[in-house]
Amino acid sequence: MPDRPLKVLIAKPGLDGHDRGAKVLARGLRDEGFEVVYTGLRQTPEMVVTAALQEDVDVVGLSILSGAHMTLVPKVCRLLREQGIDDVLVVVGGIIPDDDVAALKEAGVAATFGPGTTIGEVAEFLRSNAKPRG
Amino acid sequence: MIPADPDALAQAALGGDRRALARILTAVENRTPAAEAALRILYPKAGRAHLVGITGPPGSGKSTLVSAIIANAREAGRAVGVVAVAPSSPITGGALLGDRVRMQSYAGDSSVFIRSMAARGHAGGLAPTSTAAAAVLDACGFDLVLLETVGTGQSEVEVAAAADTTVVLEAPEMGDEVQAIKAGLLEVADIVVVNKGDRPGAQRTASQLRAMLVGSGRVGRREGSNDRPRPKEPEVLVTTATTGDGVPELMAALARHRQGRPSGADDPTRRARAAAQVWAILGDRVRAELEGGSRVATTEAVIREVAEHRLDPFGAADRLLATLRTGGQ
Numbered sequence: 001m002p003d004r005p006l007k008v009l010i011a012k013p014g015l016d017g018h019d020r021g022a023k024v025l026a027r028g029l030r031d032e033g034f035e036v037v038y039t040g041l042r043q044t045p046e047m048v049v050t051a052a053l054q055e056d057v058d059v060v061g062l063s064i065l066s067g068a069h070m071t072l073v074p075k076v077c078r079l080l081r082e083q084g085i086d087d088v089l090v091v092v093g094g095i096i097p098d099d100d101v102a103a104l105k106e107a108g109v110a111a112t113f114g115p116g117t118t119i120g121e122v123a124e125f126l127r128s129n130a131k132p133r134g
Numbered sequence: 135m136i137p138a139d140p141d142a143l144a145q146a147a148l149g150g151d152r153r154a155l156a157r158i159l160t161a162v163e164n165r166t167p168a169a170e171a172a173l174r175i176l177y178p179k180a181g182r183a184h185l186v187g188i189t190g191p192p193g194s195g196k197s198t199l200v201s202a203i204i205a206n207a208r209e210a211g212r213a214v215g216v217v218a219v220a221p222s223s224p225i226t227g228g229a230l231l232g233d234r235v236r237m238q239s240y241a242g243d244s245s246v247f248i249r250s251m252a253a254r255g256h257a258g259g260l261a262p263t264s265t266a267a268a269a270v271l272d273a274c275g276f277d278l279v280l281l282e283t284v285g286t287g288q289s290e291v292e293v294a295a296a297a298d299t300t301v302v303l304e305a306p307e308m309g310d311e312v313q314a315i316k317a318g319l320l321e322v323a324d325i326v327v328v329n330k331g332d333r334p335g336a337q338r339t340a341s342q343l344r345a346m347l348v349g350s351g352r353v354g355r356r357e358g359s360n361d362r363p364r365p366k367e368p369e370v371l372v373t374t375a376t377t378g379d380g381v382p383e384l385m386a387a388l389a390r391h392r393q394g395r396p397s398g399a400d401d402p403t404r405r406a407r408a409a410a411q412v413w414a415i416l417g418d419r420v421r422a423e424l425e426g427g428s429r430v431a432t433t434e435a436v437i438r439e440v441a442e443h444r445l446d447p448f449g450a451a452d453r454l455l456a457t458l459r460t461g462g463q
Contacts (some may be wrong), residue, residue: 046242090198
């Protein structure tokens with residue numbers, strides 16, 4: 001079925017409690033026709049990867065506002081690769097300084113979305129770049 | 135990498151490859167030909183798990199209770215699979231699958247597998263492919279498979295056909311005795327759980343439910359007086375899923391219910407489930423035949439006659455069935 005919904009995991013790794021952005025995006029992507037798995041606050045990288053594996057998502061979206069992205073994001077990417085999950089699109093949202101973006105892309109992130117990004121922009125990027133499951 | 139070939143994928147899943155299992159569930163959900171090929175291998179391995187349906191109104195604590203049941207089952211060394219269904223938007227087709235929020239603590243435990251599913255327009259409380267997904271988990275060695283429905287109202291009773299044991303959750307103070315004797319969801323319960331047992335009124339709600347549900351199969355009837363279907367007589371329990379209070383008692387009630395059932399194909403619930411699956415697939419196949427290839431023109435012409443009120447829908451169905459019988463064009 002070619003036009004089945006894309007499945008997106010929205011996860012908040014780390015300890016910051018600011019989940020408004022993740023929830024707004026989860027709801028916004030729902031309205032854009034995505035199937036969104038939302039996992040809630042305070043996820044370890046292992047929990048994120050377990051959820052991505054079991055749910056067989058097309059996209060992993062990480063929301064981080066704590067400043068710990070240089071630790072958490074590469075770890076999630078590494079664990080995904082260790083599980084053989086090499087066909088999932090990883091994107092990051094939150095407060096990501098410009099200087100860090102190149103390193104995150106090096107680690108395996110397809111895009112970062114900072115403050116001011118519209119839901120439409122995120123949806124469009126995911127539709128153009130995710131590889132849907134057979 | 136996981137194999138693309140469905141047979142190899144099924145063998146990998148049977149061998150414990152959780153990623154292969156996840157990919158098969160995706161195929162099942164999307165109803166691809168790969169799913170049929172994989173199920174051909176997996177279905178004969180299924181039939182051993184205890185399939186437990188968890189249903190009840192939105193916010194009654196289904197996901198939290200599922201999490202508490204997982205914890206208890208893991209202590210007993212059982213492998214647990216979960217299919218958690220959430221509603222799809224009738225407007226956009228999108229869905230927010232949030233049940234994992236309450237089921238966090240099992241990362242790294244390969245004996246727990248949780249899968250969210252969007253209902254994709256299906257109205258009975260489950261997704262159209264939930265039964266098949268449960269069979270896949272069953273085949274892959276999960277001996278307890280929990281089917282969590284969308285938040286239900288009074289009449290989404292589909293889960294009772296999909297599960298061996300149906301647990302209906304109620305929250306305290308959700309209604310009086312008259313609510314308890316309305317037809318529908320409570321009638322299909324094998325076990326009724328009043329969750330949020332730490333809230334005021336939980337015990338009173340449980341007492342009211344007991345008063346109205348227990349013995350209901352016998353009221354005003356002599357033994358053997360007729361063979362009309364009788365309502366079930368569910369046990370009524372109180373749990374506090376957030377603390378785990380009452381959950382061991384629920385586990386014991388689940389085991390009692392399962393032991394009381396006939397095994398295998400002697401269980402009418404299992405026969406009904408088998409029949410429902412076959413009829414649903416048969417319906418899909420008949421439709422595919424009529425909408426495909428050389429028959430599509432005839433089918434459309436007949437449907438058009440119905441739209442123009444020149445033919446009634448029953449006559450149309452008979453005519454289309456006849457084209458299948460003759461293999462005609």
